[in-house]
Amino acid sequence: MNTEQFVSRHISMNEADKQAMLEKIGVSSVEELISQTIPSSIRLEKDLEISESLSEYEMLNHSKELAAKNTDYTSYIGFGYHNTLLPSAIQRNIFENPSWYTAYTPYQAEIAQGRLEALLNFQTVVCDLTGFALANASLLDESTAAAEAMHMFFNNRTKDQKKAGANKFFVSDLVLPQTVSVLKTKAEGLEIEIVEGDHISHEFDGSYFGVLLQYPGKNGIVLDYTENIVDYKKLDLQVVVACDPMALVKLKSPASMGADCAVGTTQRFGIPLGYGGPHAAFFSCKEDYKRDIPGRIIGVSQDAYGKRALRMALQTREQHIKRERATSNICTAQVLLAVMAGMYAVYHGPKGLNYIADQIHFKANALKGGLKALGYDIVEEPIFDTVKINLNEDEKGRLMRMMLDHKLNLNYFTEGVVSIAINESTTLDKLNYLMASFAQFKDKQTFKLEIKEGYSIPEENLRKDEILTEEVFNKYHTETELMRYIKRLERKDLSLTHSMISLGSCTMKLNAATQMLPLSWENWGAIHPFVPVNQAEGYQEMIRELEKDLAEITGFAGTSLQPNSGAQGEYAGLMVIREYHISRGEGHRNVVLIPQSAHGTNPASAAMAGMKIVVVKNLENGEIDFEDLKAKTEQHSENLSCVMITYPSTYGFFDANIKEITALIHEHGGQVYMDGANMNAQVGYTSPGNIGADVCHLNLHKTFAIPHGGGGPGVGPICVAKHLVPFLPSNANIKIGSKDSIEGISAAPYGSGLILNISYAYIKMLGTSGLKKATEHAILNANYLKEILAEHFPILYSNENGKVAHECIVDFRQFKSLGIEVADVAKRLMDYGFHAPTVSFPVAGTLMIEPTESESKAEIDRFAEALISIKQEIDEIANGEADATNNVLKNAPHTEQVVISDSWDKPYSREKAAYPLEWVRDHKFFASVSRVDEAYGDRNLVCTCEPIEAYM
Incomplete structure (x- = not known):
């Protein structure tokens, strides 16, 4: 065995075992097996052009070289992303622990009680902070959570609103721009009209069904929305508040203001920035919505002997059961990150969280006072953590250049506005360095700041009720106790550290330690997603190379890494197809053909994209019924958008006539979407491009070795043919894509940037021959x-x-x-x-x-x-x-x-x-x-x- 080749560590097979297996199968060689499995008509004629494989040692050195290209600026950008302090006890015992990160989604509750309890803790934190009785066990990011809320509200319009065709959703101009972009994408498929404006002066009428507010606003200002929501309720408007959970430790809850729903991200609860993710979003709401809430809910039940037991509740809401009738296509969430965020709350408890939130607020107040003393025009509004100053455009440009020279990133708005968001990692030394930089800009003498206790937020805006009174949040505040609690939970769960997990269509393969190690390095974890791209050259190089390799593997021309799950990849691919048809003056093409054997996310995603679903039969032998497909293709020829095909099929084999199928669809003006969930049987031997597909998504948490994390994180990039490249997703804050790009699919430009390292290393360590x-x-x-x-x-x-x-x-x-x-x-x-x-x-x-x-x-x-x-x-x-x-x-x-x-x-x-x-x-x-x-x-x-x- 060549110990320098990673492939010999990844594949658990010696030559004697391989020969015994081939004999059992009845073939003489692997080549003969492949020839009898993959149709010759779709086999690649040449090897993939992937770089030569790296040893594990070489890969770690390469990762260090890339990480060193990510510069160590201090970011005060905020905008939904903040530097945090991940407790070492959580990093070592959960984040770096394969017993936690190699587990699967807890469908088998009896062997998943540990992470189910950890997720129940997460839900409890969310319910306590938002004031609602119901929360789910995480979504993908704040922006997609807001889009899910909009969709839920749309489905829950009053009878009069439905009768009147109410389809307008109001978005406050204080909402984060990345969220507005993702909302616009979602609204396209659902025929919802997004209306942006001032939440106080805007005039509503019967054409509206919902409102989104930001708390605190993108400008950092803390507003009490109680009176506004009273007015909205008079018009039967449903209200969702996108909120910061760290701010909610101190501020009154969205529920107490009369809102119906709250969304946000728990990234501030100890989760690294990671150039955009992964981070666990939250979603909480009134119990009235319990049959419509997206994602998974962990509920308390009992076992056969009456013992308390946890499980995933109300599963009949989910896409794998309701399919095209599902109100959400959410499948993979962000479980590992939700577990970590919940454990952050367990470790710090209510007193610790209050201390952290106080320190952030007191330091922001100190900075605000210091800048005012230096003569800056400070926006005098209640704030939690974000100080806002007014400059003219010339001053703003000069300040930005000087701050970059000082390795400081601030947030620069239009019209000369600059904001500085204080976070948990902001020390007094960092604050004084910031002050010295601002003093230098004014040619003034700096002075040391003094942190004083006291709130600049009006008393009526502060939280009056206690949070996290449950025992679990008041018990494990020493590292020894937390370590043992985490271990007790860990012992209840079966993961890949125990035995094979042979879930079909889930590809529970090795998540190699060498692929995982760089995730703990600060130069990968501490990068804000909205820094100038020249500060993230290591990320940019890795991302470009990964996009190129995935395009090569799929036989396509372009890649977007933005979708945070396979289901989001499906949705992104369908929206790209939709935009392509619109660009050709064929926006009427909205029929999607889906075999009855498809994954539940396929019809659910198609419904999200506003498509009409027509189901195609499968024959008794599992093949797609070509005659039925042909008849339905001809019937819907004029309005045919695409076909969605999983390949090899969910029945576990390659349809030999796949090229006939793709040719038929193209003949009638449609596109071919290939679900890449089963890509593990294709890599190196065939490809979506080779079978005639136009777009596919990949599950990097399946084929390309990102661990499942107990139900997330995931990454679901899409790869597309040349004619679809111009329509790949854009981002509101970082320039990517083209003028024809669809709006954002996720909040961050490259989705969950941190974990892209895993798939990058997987491909580089296997190389062409290893992948094959x-x-x-x-x-x-x-x-x-x-x-x-x-x-x-x-x-x-x-x-x-x-x-x-x-x-x-x-x-x-x-x-x-x-x-x-x-x-x-x-x-x-x-x-x-x-x-x-x-x-x-x-x-x-x-x-x-x-x-x-x-x-x-x-x-x-x-x-x-x-x-x-x-x-x-x-x-x-x-x-x-x-x-x-x-x-x-x-x-x-x-x-x-x-x-x-x-x-x-x-x-x-x-x-x-x-x-x-x-x-x-x-x-x-x-x-x-x-x-x-x-x-x-x-x-x-x-x-x-x-x-x-x-x-x-």
């Missing part, structure tokens, strides 16, 4: 597992050669007659130490299994043995050896508490329950709760921590 080898082994592992399981279960789909791509679908519907559901199999797998594969998608009653290239033959064999053993347990029910209702499957998972309890009333042994196979003893993972009662949790919705009285 990863694809080979993903296909090898899937076909090997399929051959083993085919001897015991029906495998639903394969190609004409009996081969699957990188995943296979195992059918469990035949066991329904015995009372056994596929969910029982999923829960029983926990007793064997495994997370279930994807349950009941794309076919109800099945498991979709994707082992990825990173898993060894030994691990795949163990997983297969577990499923075969479960099949034998089902056989025991079938032949009467086991009770039909009181058996190891129906009672799964078996917790340690149940197994070691004094009473054991099961008709099978404790050993059979807990250690069904001998090797389980060495790999044992106990679920922390028994099977969760889903219905109970929805009937009794509780989405915050219990008050402290519950523990008395």
